Amino acid sequence: MCENAGLAVTHQRHVIYEILKNMHGHPSPEEVYARVKRRIPSISLATVYKNLHLFIESGIFHEVSLHHGSLRVETNHRPHHHLVCTRCKSISDIDAKELGLAAKHGKLPGGFLAQRYAVDVLGLCAECQRKAD
Amino acid sequence: MCENAGLAVTHQRHVIYEILKNMHGHPSPEEVYARVKRRIPSISLATVYKNLHLFIESGIFHEVSLHHGSLRVETNHRPHHHLVCTRCKSISDIDAKELGLAAKHGKLPGGFLAQRYAVDVLGLCAECQRKAD
DNA sequence: GTTCTTGCAAAGGATTTGCATCCTC
DNA sequence: GAGGATGCAAATCCTTTGCAAGAAC
Numbered sequence: 313m314c315e316n317a318g319l320a321v322t323h324q325r326h327v328i329y330e331i332l333k334n335m336h337g338h339p340s341p342e343e344v345y346a347r348v349k350r351r352i353p354s355i356s357l358a359t360v361y362k363n364l365h366l367f368i369e370s371g372i373f374h375e376v377s378l379h380h381g382s383l384r385v386e387t388n389h390r391p392h393h394h395l396v397c398t399r400c401k402s403i404s405d406i407d408a409k410e411l412g413l414a415a416k417h418g419k420l421p422g423g424f425l426a427q428r429y430a431v432d433v434l435g436l437c438a439e440c441q442r443k444a445d
Numbered sequence: 446m447c448e449n450a451g452l453a454v455t456h457q458r459h460v461i462y463e464i465l466k467n468m469h470g471h472p473s474p475e476e477v478y479a480r481v482k483r484r485i486p487s488i489s490l491a492t493v494y495k496n497l498h499l500f501i502e503s504g505i506f507h508e509v510s511l512h513h514g515s516l517r518v519e520t521n522h523r524p525h526h527h528l529v530c531t532r533c534k535s536i537s538d539i540d541a542k543e544l545g546l547a548a549k550h551g552k553l554p555g556g557f558l559a560q561r562y563a564v565d566v567l568g569l570c571a572e573c574q575r576k577a578d
Numbered sequence: 579g580t581t582c583t584t585g586c587a588a589a590g591g592a593t594t595t596g597c598a599t600c601c602t603c
Numbered sequence: 604g605a606g607g608a609t610g611c612a613a614a615t616c617c618t619t620t621g622c623a624a625g626a627a628c
Contacts, residue, residue: 386471431563
């Protein structure tokens with residue numbers, strides 16, 4: 313299966329993978345755990361966490377927020393977006409104008425009222441590119 | 446000062462505000478606490494947390510990630526972005542094509558290598574708009 | 579004076595870690 | 604068999620809460 317990432321194919325890992333494939337939305341580890349538990353009652357939450365991290369590190373799944381974890385206050389009051397380094401997790405600012413995305417405001421399909429855009433540009437910062445040579 | 450938001454002007458609150466104004470980047474509560482403690486050694490971390498939340502609720506400051514908190518796995522493998530309701534915090538998906546932002550890949554100013562865009566459209570979902578009438 | 583705030587300590591939730599045992603390769 | 608994976612419990616990190624004492628309006 314998808315385990316050319318150097319991961320052993322264990323029963324637990326396989327079931328977690330299958331369940332993730334068939335879930336939709338943005339499940340939390342607890343939600344995944346609850347589903348997996350129905351098929352493997354003896355599984356532990358720690359195992360679910362470990363495997364979710366492995367899947368994310370391997371790029372098999374993404375996580376929704378690249379900078380979840382702790383509360384961060386935005387001190388830059390100018391319109392700007394974020395450059396998020398996927399390697400070192402650093403976040404730096406870039407002026408909205410400099411990035412130049414044409415963002416639609418107002419109603420979107422589905423009736424959602426768009427008021428503000430928060431863009432994360434994911435990639436590698438200059439420093440991590442140098443190290444990756 | 447900025448306290449037409451119905452907040453009492455306490456010494457602690459004032460100092461926290463001033464310090465936030467003069468910080469840059471995306472400080473964590475602990476970092477803010479450390480700075481404030483230099484001016485008010487007796488301040489408690491809980492007070493910093495309470496005031497950060499009040500500032501954010503009042504719109505005086507923003508928080509960096511609208512959906513920090515717990516790990517969420519992305520189960521939608523199609524290119525898409527997120528509609529984040531600022532009232533009920535719900536997150537729904539919208540196809541990248543449907544949103545239609547022209548995103549630049551490759552090198553950005555500062556040497557950042559852009560690989561992927563994660564866009565949060567902040568606003569009100571249809572349901573919360575109805576309730577807000 | 580009444581109400582909102584603070585500081586402290588304890589509680590809570592989410593996530594990680596250590597370790598013995600078990601399972602893939 | 605060797606090394607990675609699991610399960611459990613304890614530990615840790617981040618954040619919130621309860622409450623008595625203190626400050627703002």
